[in-house]
Amino acid sequence: MRGMDLAKCLRDVPDFPKPGILFKDITPLLADPKALATAIDRFAALDFGGVDKIAAIESRGFLFGVPLALRLGKGFVPVRKPGKLPWKTNRVEYVLEYGTDAVEIHQDAVRRGERVLLIDDLLATGGTMGAACQLVEACGGTVAGCAFVVELCFLPGRQRLAGRRVESLVAIR
Numbered sequence: 001m002r003g004m005d006l007a008k009c010l011r012d013v014p015d016f017p018k019p020g021i022l023f024k025d026i027t028p029l030l031a032d033p034k035a036l037a038t039a040i041d042r043f044a045a046l047d048f049g050g051v052d053k054i055a056a057i058e059s060r061g062f063l064f065g066v067p068l069a070l071r072l073g074k075g076f077v078p079v080r081k082p083g084k085l086p087w088k089t090n091r092v093e094y095v096l097e098y099g100t101d102a103v104e105i106h107q108d109a110v111r112r113g114e115r116v117l118l119i120d121d122l123l124a125t126g127g128t129m130g131a132a133c134q135l136v137e138a139c140g141g142t143v144a145g146c147a148f149v150v151e152l153c154f155l156p157g158r159q160r161l162a163g164r165r166v167e168s169l170v171a172i173r
Contacts, residue, residue: 004035004038006029006035006039006042006169007170009032009035010025010029010150011024011025011027012024013025024122024152024172026063026121026149026150029149039064039149039169040064040067040071043064043068043119044072046145046147046167048117048144048145049115049144050115050144051072051116051144052111052116053075053110053114054068054072054074054116054117054119055077055078055105055109055110055118055119056076056078056119057120057128057129057132058079058080058084060120060121060122061120061121064119064149065119068119077105077106077109077110077136078105079104079135080103081102082102082103082104083104084104085104085105085106087108088106088108089107090104090105090138090139091103091104092104092132092134092135093131094130094131095127101127101128102131103128103135105138105139107139109139110139110140111139111141112139112140113141115141115142116142117144117146117147118132118133118143118145118147119146119147119148120146120148120149121148121149122148122151122152123148123150123152123158123168124152124157125155125156125160126156126157126159126160129146129148130161133161143164145165145167146164147167147168148166148168150169151166151168151170152172
């Protein structure tokens with residue numbers, strides 16, 4: 001599994017969600033139990049200097065964040081779209097490659113001083129992850145790093161997250 005090429009488990013979907021966007025579809029990776037296990041193994045092998053919690057961004061980030069939290073024996077923190085969390089929340093709005101959006105986190109999801117690893121499926125412009133980092137920090141937590149299944153290296157996501165450790169399993173150039 002260590003040598004498995006996860007890039008071969010992705011599917012390109014042209015013009016989704018709008019014309020001109022080439023969407024990197026992770027569903028073939030999710031459908032392959034060996035590929036999915038490899039992705040979780042590779043995330044688990046990353047050394048972020050100890051983390052207290054795993055946070056992941058709705059919705060595809062959850063698919064990797066929850067099994068990673070279980071594997072590492074850590075709590076899981078959902079970062080969700082507005083109006084989806086039932087308790088008191090903090091909210092950050094951001095610009096993404098094809099519009100604007102916002103994410104929220106429960107105000108008590110991360111305790112002061114906790115180190116949090118943030119997970120998502122794809123790094124493009126970095127807007128969503130940047131907002132998630134702000135939410136963790138607003139709770140008093142420290143962002144240990146940001147990890148992605150896929151990174152679109154030709155977009156400015158990594159630069160937008162400058163100063164933070166960023167890891168990706170698949171780099172698309």
